[in-house]
Amino acid sequence: MTELILHHFDLSPFAEKVRLMLGLKGLAWRSVEIPMVMPKPFLTALTGGYRKTPVLQIGADIYCDTRLIAAELEARFPHPTLFPFGQxxxxxxxxxxxxxxxxxxxxxxxxxxxxxxxxxxxxxxxxxxxxxxxxxxxxxxxxxxxxxxxxxxxxxxxxxxxxxxxxxxxxxxxxxxxxxxxxxxxxxxxxxxxxxxxxxxxxxxxxxxxxGVGHGKRTEMSAEDALAAARASGAPPGLGVDAADALGLTVGVRVAVVPNDYGKDPVVGELATLSLYEVAVRRSDPLVGSVLVHFPRIGYRVVHEYNK
Ligand SMILES: N[C@@H](CCC(=O)N[C@@H](CS)C(=O)NCC(=O)O)C(=O)O
Missing domain, CATH: 1.20.1050.10 (Glutathione S-transferase Yfyf (Class Pi); Chain A, domain 2)
Incomplete structure (x- = not known):
């Protein structure tokens, strides 16, 4: 199983959410310290512009936002569950x-x-x-x-x-x-x-x-090693586009994904997954190779970028 790499800083409250999810599930993970303010050149090489904290990397899969990180951790490591009472x-x-x-x-x-x-x-x-x-x-x-x-x-x-x-x-x-x-x-x-x-x-x-829930088993990692892990993995295929989706988009079109609330930096790439749960785009960067950047569907706008 590829390592869980969390890009975060210790004072970040949203990162504390994910550290506790990792603790609740008793997982081992690698910690990459990112700057508290822009510029964040290694992080944005992975994400394509998303600068919020935290981001979870698994090989060349880059998961943005704690909502999606929770769903992804639950899917990959169902026990113990984040939803103990079926809620x-x-x-x-x-x-x-x-x-x-x-x-x-x-x-x-x-x-x-x-x-x-x-x-x-x-x-x-x-x-x-x-x-x-x-x-x-x-x-x-x-x-x-x-x-x-x-x-x-x-x-x-x-x-x-x-x-x-x-x-x-x-x-x-x-x-x-x-x-x-x-x-x-x-x-x-x-x-x-x-x-x-x-x-x-x-x-x-x-x-x-x-x-007492703790943070699981954390070991430090350099940003350079995290980027190398992405390059070594190569982007996996996406899950395709839900044909019933109201946006009417197709796999491979160029889209921008933008948070609805604050820190509205767009991430542009080729659409690889569009479902009720997530949107993922494929993009590449010399530092990281080809990566798939994932966002939750809730709270993010997906905009077709007509090829210029
Ligand atoms: N919706 C995002 C919000 C993340 C967020 O706002 N994080 C704060 C830090 S706790 C942030 O990005 N601050 C600016 C920064 O770290 O550059 C999530 O759930 O992950």
Missing amino acids: RGLTMALAAWSDGSFFEPGAGLSMGLNKRGLPEAVINDRKAFFNFMDFDNLEREIPHLTTQFRAQADLVEQQLADGRAFMQGDIPGLADIHAYFPVWMARGNVPIAGQIFASFERMQAWEARMR
């Missing part, structure tokens, strides 16, 4: 809450309360990147963001109210990872996190259990 649809849907309603006020607090301590380069980069943040007014927004973040965290406390150990029962799953990552981010970056979470006793005990 797959609901749990996947919960990503919208986790990555949006819960993450966004937490990210606003992290930026607003750390603004003066953060390197200029990070502030300028995130200012252009996080279009959901009113960057220039963040300090004034702190009371509002605090109420929003605390009310979302209280949903976790409510879910644990009957004394259960995890969100859906006695074992952890992706639902816990969704609920945990904004809390993890706040613990690391929001100086008033202790105050915000003080009355949430069940949540705090659950946090300790979540830390």
